[in-house]
Amino acid sequence: MWSPDRNSGTTLYMQIAEHLAQKIRCGEFPPGSGLPSERKLAGQLGVNRSTVVLAFSELRSIGLIESRSGSGTRVSLADSEETPKHTPNWSQYADDSSMVRNPPFLRKISEALQQNPELIDMASGQLSGDLAPTQEIAEIMSQNRPMSYLGYDNPQGYPPLREALVRYLNRHRGIDTTESSLLITSGSQQSLYLIIRCLLSPGDAVAIEDPSYCFSLPMFQTAGLRVFRLPLDQHGVQPEDIRQLYKKHRIKMVFLNPNYQNPTGTLLSEERRRKVLDIASELALPIIEDDPYSLTAYDGEPPAPLKALDTTGSVIYIGSFSKIAASGLRIGWMAAPRAIVERLADARQQMDFGLSVIPQQVVATFLDSPQFVPHLERLRRELQFKRDMVTAALRREFQGRAEFLEPRGGIHLWCKIGADYNENRLLEQSIRNGFVFGPGSVYGSEPGCLRLTFGRANAGDIDRGIAALREAAEKLDLF
Known part of the structure; x- marks a missing residue:
């Protein structure tokens, strides 16, 4: 600026x-x-x-x-x-314009961070710079790799990257797929956009988790969809709620983030996973599985995605490089039936003629490199360390007045610090104190909740940030 x-x-x-x-x-x-x-x-x-x-x-x-x-x-x-x-x-x-704007809170947070880059940022849903494989990617980019062509790429994405993803998904996620069933996107958000705009029509009913990252995406409203909620508990959604929404509203798709869900960090239990798939198969109901966080499992044992358990082809699987490495490379992917991939590739070609070949080549090389697994191990350790810092600071600063569930993976912690209060006033006071968080209403939550993204904050700032949040809460007499 x-x-x-x-x-x-x-x-x-x-x-x-x-x-x-x-x-x-x-x-x-x-x-x-x-x-x-x-x-x-x-x-x-x-x-x-x-x-x-x-x-x-x-x-x-x-x-x-x-x-x-x-x-x-x-x-x-x-x-x-x-x-x-x-x-x-x-x-x-x-x-x-017919395109709905981002929620006011998100615009306010973005403006505050632009005006004051020194704010302690626990609102932005990305990794901090120290967690990115910066050195490994720099080494890959510094190598003299021959590039025979720098024109428009294959509509489905760079073939060597799709080949690397076939190996990656089989090795790390237990998903068997082929390169013809993969579409490279600029991230999970573009994957969702293509699905919503190309596979659904205005007036269609869909189900999303509550609370959910999807509530912060105005693309659902822009597309004219009717959105119905699936309440979460500590074990994820209740599968029978899907059946009830189908009976009552004839929902056409279900959008789920079963592994370390954004914003709550919850994990869909294995029993419920299988029940969700049974219901989807019974109703011929597509499941859109967004899985950006599973490889951050702190114990090193990522939960199986729905896609790996799917035997009837009910699941479209969305992944991203953003939450396990570097959001700036803008690489995501979608595993889906070939007819869907071809349809969405055609639509995406109308938007941008495909992604840059260069970051796709970098990611393809990194996924197959001997540095990839050590990077994941370091990422898990550092995220668990940051999570522990946040939970310790919340206990110390709020003295039992902050309720939260410790996530076992991912980058977010969902927290409730009081009864119904004016989120705008709390956010403004926190910004004045040098700290910014994600207000719960952005994600469709009950009053009093907020999202703390410890993956974004630098470890040295976490204690000061939680103290600033507590000072803001006390100034507004929230407890």
Whole structure:
């Protein structure tokens, strides 16, 4: 994010004025569009409000902006000439888009992290930099590997990566598949998007866990789907709830995250897994299994995915490189019937003509390398260490006033710290204290819950972060 240079010979307010003028002239702020308030812009740029007041005054003096009581500061409309000139109403285009925006809490968290990168981040659903196999990937990329072609890739993904995934899924997940039944995606979210947009229609009913990461995905609402909840307990969903939703609403798909579920960290019991598959087979009901965390099992014995137990072809299996290595490589995959893979590959080709070959080659090499298993072992140890730090800090800081279930894998801890309270106030106070978390309502939860992503936070920041959360809770008299 741009910020004024305090060592420049140009005053701060003139730097800000020139920066805004450039954005106005290049069309980023078209005529008639609103500018941030003086207070908000001052906070974003780390300057006094009076500095922004001077910058706005400079822009008003040259006719670029205008301020009106009650409507804030806006970019001036073009002067009328003999032939009127009109600018498209870009704000209306943005507001009228059929694509639903991300939940307000997620936008607030993103904005806070952009404005203050020093925040202790236990909200973002990814690994911290120290957990990534940075050195191993750097070595792979530094090797002179011949690349015969750098054009558009195979619509289903880089063939050597799909071949490596066949071996990986068999070796580490007990899944037998073929490269023709695999589709490479830019991550689990793109896999879900393709399934929702291509295999379902507006008005279709689907079932998701409650709470669930899926609640934070506006793509379900954008697609016009009717979403029904499957409540979770400490052993996952109740299989009979699936049957009841099918009878009542004729659900067409079930979306499950059975291994170290996001956000609760729960593990679907083996008995319930088999019952879910029996019901799916009985009803010819597709199961979409999202499995990003299973290889993080702290005891080194990952639970079998539904796909490995599926004997009737009921499960579409989604995986990702993001939660076991590096989200920045943007590599995910889907194992599905060949007809589905071909249909979704065709749809994805309309979006981007396929992924970059280079990160696919890196991942293909890493999956087969002797460094892959040691990396997983280190990742498990470090995640368990961070989990233990979080649980110890919660017990120490909250003195029994925080309820949680210790996950046995994954990167999230689900916590309840009080009765119904104003999540927005708690989040804002926590941000002021230098800490950010995932509000429970983003995931469709009962009041009083929040998600702490210990996989993202640096170990040295965890104690201070939980202390900041406790201070915020006490300031708001939550207990």
